[in-house]
Amino acid sequence: MSKSKAAAVATPPVFVPDWGDKPCPKPVLPAASAAQTAALMDGVRMRENPAEWAFVRLSKLIEDFEKGLDKDEEIGARIVGLPGDGTMSIEDLGFWGPDFIMFLGKNADGKPVRLIQHYQQINVLLDVRKKPEEREARRIGFQLSEMVAKTNPK
Template sequence: MTQAEADSTLPKFVPDWEDEPCPQPMLPSASPERRAGLTEGVRMRENPAEWAFVRLSKLIEDFEKGLDRDEEIAAHLVGGPGDATMQIEDVGFWGPDFIMFTGKNADGRPIRLIQHYAQINVLLNARKKPEEREARRIGFQLSELVEKTNPK
């Protein structure tokens, strides 16, 4: 086996999803069209952190669709100190196991949360944007990244 073949071989504990479509979320109050929209064009990923990131980015984008123009996404980090609310500026992953959130805390100071994909608990909420700028939307940026890395 060449090094290239060894590098492309999945570890035994990772399933090979090939063209397996993304399962739809179970949201009883959501219409079938909304559930399908969350998974449109998304394929399952072998990397667990990337797979968690893909679904999280779709949920963020869906949540942002319901925000007023003066609101932007924030998160309450379940299990964090104090109210543990952060303004989310970016979400990423470092496979195979980390999900990363960057943003600002309630005092406007930069913060980064590094979370294991199996322990992620994030309560998305809305917060008023600062008066001096338009509300920022990150969902579409995350979706562009998901599209670029989507298995063919």
């Protein structure tokens, strides 16, 4: 292989900076206490994969949002571009690097939906909705945190 081809293969694309061991930047939330900020950052390291990096931070924000819900409430989302009222119940979150974030859940009619967004296009308004009477409220934040921990760089 020529020297120029070897350099091209070894060089990451421009959109994937080499963060190495760089710590996560602190979130800036005006009303957050130092303890809340520390909880959001707990165990989070920056990722080279932009979709994974967005997933990690979304997971932490969802977990933090769920802490304020009562036993009869669960997380939902209002997402620009969804049909109808643009709301969905979020049941899971995933990513497919380097660029897709996936929201999985149900629409207002209870039908399955999967929203696939480019990590640079994410605009999600987390909202609260009453859980169905027949079951306990779901919490996905801790499951997402487990996934983040499994993919956390050492």
